[in-house]
Amino acid sequence: MNAKASIETINSVEPVADTAAVERSMPVWLVNVSQFLLHRALPPVLVIAGCLLLWEMLCAAPDSSLPAPSQVVSDTWELIVNPFYNHGGNDVGMAWQILASLERVAYGYTLAAIVGVALGVLVGQSTWAMRGLDPLFQVLRTVPPLAWLPLSLAGFQDSNPSAIFVIFITAIWPVIINTSVGVRNIPEDYRNVARVLRLNGAEYFAKIMLPAAAPYIFSGLRIGIGLSWLAIVAAEMLVGGVGIGFFIWDAWNASLISDIVLALIYVGIVGFALDRLVALIGRLVTRGTSGA
Structure with a gap:
């Protein structure tokens, strides 16, 4: 045996x-x-x-209300192979639709990142600021993104800055919250070192605060970029113009279900790419400590 x-x-x-x-x-x-x-x-x-x-x-059944993948490819083949056509107005290829949406996201998200980090540092550093601003932030962040659209349209009188504002107001909250948590969680030893070295405010911010809070900051930025992409697609359905959101809504009005499916696939791929991009930047900046 x-x-x-x-x-x-x-x-x-x-x-x-x-x-x-x-x-x-x-x-x-x-x-x-x-x-x-x-x-x-x-x-x-x-x-x-x-x-x-x-x-x-x-x-695959003939009476199916939704197209099969083979039918989607067949119906949208021209959109797939020729994404950069431009026939004027809103009649442009999928690449131009996505690029128009990405441009709005870039403006709104960049503004949200700058303002969000600044407010997060303020709330994290100052007890008075936290007590005064935190209740306001907690109330405003629960407002659905599209609920801001009528107000922004009334204020800006233009669809493009209105869409950018919706992106900004949607993406800023996770950046503020994560940044403030990161600043509050800076180890006391780091603060003691700063006192011993007699670092001034700018030096403390650059050499102690930002490196220590960077993993939290990039976690908020990663959440924010996903919310930005969600918000722009929804906002463009209402404000119109060139953009992937308006393309989806226009395809629905024309009963082009295969076009909608193709646009949703592109939306998912672009959203995934944006998330991976922010995660990559976070790993490079924090040397792998961001957990992204």
Whole structure:
């Protein structure tokens, strides 16, 4: 029994040893690529393929109210292969629609990041500011983004700055909250070092506060960019003009369901890319301590 068990144990170990020997004989870059494909790329590919197959099976019937993936590709092929066409007015390709939305997001999100970090530092540093402003922030951040749109339209009398304001007011709250939490959680040892070194306000801000609070700040910025992209798509459905949100609403009015599906796919991909971009910047700035 012992000899048989030993043979079975050896047989079970041999494939692992063979695999390890094969990996050692491969170039390092090839091993890294194979590991990435196996552990990082393959799982999402399999899940997406399974979802597409299920979608095709559920919507392939002629009486289905929603198009199958094959029909979406067939109906929107011109939009896919020619994303940069420009026929004037609102009749432009998907790339121009997305770029118009991204431009608005860039303005609103940048403004929210600057103002949000400044207010977050103020609230985190000052007990009086926290007691005075925190209740106001907690009330305003619960207002739905689109509820601000009529007020912004009345104030700006223009759809473009109104959409930018909606992005700003949507993205600023997680930046303020996370920044203030990060500032309040700066270790007391860091503050003592600043006192010993007699750092002035600017030096303390640049050398102590920002590096210590950076992981929290980038967590808020990452949440904010996602909310910005959600807000702009919803706002553009109402304010009109060139933009992916208005494209979706216009396609709905024209009963072009396949166009809507394609636009939603692009919206998801762009939103994912924006999130990854902010996460990457956070890792670079905080040297991997942001948890992004």
